[in-house]
Amino acid sequence: MRALIVDDSRAMRRIVGRILGDAGFEVLEAGDGQQALDLLEGLDGPPELACVDWNMPVMDGLTFITEVRNRPQWRAITLMMVTTESESDRIVRALAAGAHEYLIKPFTGEAMLEKLDLLGLLPTSTGV
């Protein structure tokens, strides 16, 4: 399984990359929404998962999620917003735009795995 991490912080990409790598994902990285779209265009098939930060230069996470949701060929990508934005209305907006899950920073590796489990993305997971 492949996962795309979209975050402008290299440290954050490394942390998330390590968690996902340990969970068995092959990890791809992009520093903002536009880079992520370009990267997706060049792939032979979409990744199973994208973890997306909200606040990024060039193209933010919400715009990226909206763009992905507008392309039928990327429908299979599970989108998880991973951000410090923690107000209810932010979460509602992200979900309405097409995010499947929302993880608020800071989080533990365990919390991220539990979210992936809810999404049915772990080898052992059954989903809900």
Next chain:
Amino acid sequence: MTISPQAFTFVRELVRAESAIVLDTGKEYLVESRLVPLARAAGHPDVDAYVADLSKRRTPAAMKQVVEALTTNETSWFRDADPFTALRQNVFPALAKTRSNRTLRIWAGACSSGQEPYSIIMTALDTPELAGWKIELVATDLSEEMLTRSRKGEYSQLEVNRGLPATTLVRHFERAGLNWRINQSIRERVEFRSLNLTRPFPPMGRFDIVFLRNVLIYFDLPTKRDVLKRVRQVMAPDGHLFLGAAEMTMGVDDAWERVPAGRSSVYRIREEQRTCVL
């Protein structure tokens, strides 16, 4: 610095007598680390001095604090997921067919900080077969501290990250400062009470569903057996019992049988054991 054998024995026997929780040799470090804050708060230089003082005075409030400090309160929303899916897809619909008074009575017997009973209510709200039904949920725990937390219904960001789908979070919670508080409409559906499982149960009536998850594992075999037997007495004859993933009735109280429910399983009183007290 580690706890002395005498102090460890005193704590082990106290905890065992009050809660049935078994602290085997090797748990010295756990006891020490859980009691350091209490020792400090009481102004003692170390745990040994604190325990020595406690064993002299035997103040009931202080003894209760020690017992509570040694309970494990680990829990999460929709813990293990499958039991809650089974509740929604199998158990609730089956009971909905057989209860003409449109009321279900549920007991969560070791509710910790409240995630379990609140998850049950949220699951009931997602079950179309229960629309318009009355759910009476009694949630109990040994720990007063946990009951206070449960009643408050307030959870940190870290706690809501654990097992709670984002859609459920925004639907049933509101921000309270840095925390999240579960909506009053859900809070007021749960009645929280103090109850020690190892003592005779107070009058509670009969339950259609009992959650007794991740608590029997801390007890020795005779205590497990006794608790399971008394749970049968507060259970409707066709009721459903949920245990933790590492717990079972087999070889403990064989009046129960394990029945598959979706990807999970529940325990039901065997037909021949159903003494119908009407």
